[in-house]
Amino acid sequence: VPYLKNCSVVYTCESSGAQDAVHPVANGTVVWSGSTIDWVGPFNKLPAQFSADQAIDCRGGMAIPGLIDCHTHLAFGGWRENECTARIKGQSYADIANAGGGILSTVRDTRSQSQEQLVTRCFQHLNQISKLGVTTIEVKSGYGLDRATELRLLETYRDLAKTSPLTIVPTFLGAHVVPTEFTDKRSDYISLLCEELIPEIAERKLANFCDVFVEQGAFTVAEARQILITAQRYGLAPKLHIDQFHDLGAAFLAAELGAISADHLECSSDSGLKALAEAGVVAVILPFASMYTRQPFAQAQKMLSSGLQVAVATDFNPGSAPSYHLPFAMALACQMNGLTPAEALKGATINAAKAIGLTATHGSLEVGKCADIAIMNSSGIDMWLYHLEANSCFCTIKNGKELETK
Numbered sequence: 541v542p543y544l545k546n547c548s549v550v551y552t553c554e555s556s557g558a559q560d561a562v563h564p565v566a567n568g569t570v571v572w573s574g575s576t577i578d579w580v581g582p583f584n585k586l587p588a589q590f591s592a593d594q595a596i597d598c599r600g601g602m603a604i605p606g607l608i609d610c611h612t613h614l615a616f617g618g619w620r621e622n623e624c625t626a627r628i629k630g631q632s633y634a635d636i637a638n639a640g641g642g643i644l645s646t647v648r649d650t651r652s653q654s655q656e657q658l659v660t661r662c663f664q665h666l667n668q669i670s671k672l673g674v675t676t677i678e679v680k681s682g683y684g685l686d687r688a689t690e691l692r693l694l695e696t697y698r699d700l701a702k703t704s705p706l707t708i709v710p711t712f713l714g715a716h717v718v719p720t721e722f723t724d725k726r727s728d729y730i731s732l733l734c735e736e737l738i739p740e741i742a743e744r745k746l747a748n749f750c751d752v753f754v755e756q757g758a759f760t761v762a763e764a765r766q767i768l769i770t771a772q773r774y775g776l777a778p779k780l781h782i783d784q785f786h787d788l789g790a791a792f793l794a795a796e797l798g799a800i801s802a803d804h805l806e807c808s809s810d811s812g813l814k815a816l817a818e819a820g821v822v823a824v825i826l827p828f829a830s831m832y833t834r835q836p837f838a839q840a841q842k843m844l845s846s847g848l849q850v851a852v853a854t855d856f857n858p859g860s861a862p863s864y865h866l867p868f869a870m871a872l873a874c875q876m877n878g879l880t881p882a883e884a885l886k887g888a889t890i891n892a893a894k895a896i897g898l899t900a901t902h903g904s905l906e907v908g909k910c911a912d913i914a915i916m917n918s919s920g921i922d923m924w925l926y927h928l929e930a931n932s933c934f935c936t937i938k939n940g941k942e943l944e945t946k
């Protein structure tokens with residue numbers, strides 16, 4: 541039976557308590573058999589019946605639940621580094637999109653990729669991501685925007701779920717933007733989503749969630765309502781990208797629909813945040829998107845005082861968040877969104893699990909849950925997100941098995 545030894549502290553991150561209640565166990569250990577946790581507690585209280593015999597040496601470091609990146613756009617073709625440099629020189633996200641850049645340029649690059657090419661590239665990313673201590677990842681489609689490519693992206697995720705050790709949770713984001721060929725007939729594109737793609741994706745079980753980007757230049761609140769109500773009818777739970785650049789009132793839609801999460805929230809109103817809190821919608825903050833688009837950061841303390849549970853994710857995508865480094869996003873969430881390191885830790889573990897419907901099995905170190913554990917070369921959470929080594933994680937354990945992290 542494997543167990544952790546020489547661990548300075550285990551943060552169990554069970555959901556009870558406030559956002560900063562990460563439930564540290566000093567000199568703790570975790571014991572598991574197969575893929576399931578059997579016991580968590582102080583090392584010197586380990587009951588005799590656990591004949592723990594395969595030690596994983598934490599070398600005085602800390603153990604946390606495997607990190608969960610609950611918002612990424614993992615599969616896409618190409619990159620957009622030139623746009624990033626143009627933004628540094630003063631162009632806005634909207635200027636770039638109007639000049640033919642932005643999401644639509646990635647759509648062109650993605651449509652030209654075969655499934656094999658997409659799988660190969662994603663697999664390489666996932667390999668690096670797992671080395672950071674991430675064991676579960678949500679992945680969105682949305683760079684195809686036609687039937688064939690949206691299905692190809694979701695089939696890519698289905699293939700990765702079989703070949704990658706990580707837990708992969710797919711989301712259909714056909715409503716990312718309206719593709720160029722439908723510019724003058726938006727309602728036809730929405731019909732394609734509602735009458736063809738959503739039913740087919742639900743029937744083939746290619747996605748757990750349906751997401752809509754509500755923003756000027758993307759979709760309106762009324763369009764999002766139509767798409768997400770259809771998705772709910774087919775068993776796909778709603779998620780939304782809202783209030784990133786403009787507050788269009790979409791927080792009230794997320795609350796009305798009982799969305800599992802509302803993501804971005806940089807420009808949310810106080811009343812919008814309150815509505816989300818009352819409806820139990822998880823607030824997902826995406827600090828990389830603010831950093832790379834040079835926009836204000838979401839106000840995480842205001843969310844917490846409104847009664848929201850906050851998750852932190854990378855938003856990994858080639859435009860507004862080209863890094864998949866979740867610990868760096870957590871450090872930004874501390875310095876720029878105002879979370880404490882403990883609050884950020886809960887945001888990338890149990891609250892992230894909540895944002896993708898996995899709390900029963902993932903996101904905390906509790907008896908009966910999956911043995912997904914990251915061991916960090918750091919004495920504690922405050923030290924980890926302050927010093928932020930290139931990669932503090934020296935051991936990622938997924939479903940009870942140590943992954944190759946070198």
Ligand SMILES: [Zn+2]
Pocket residue numbers: 611612613781855857
């Ligand atoms: Zn996103």
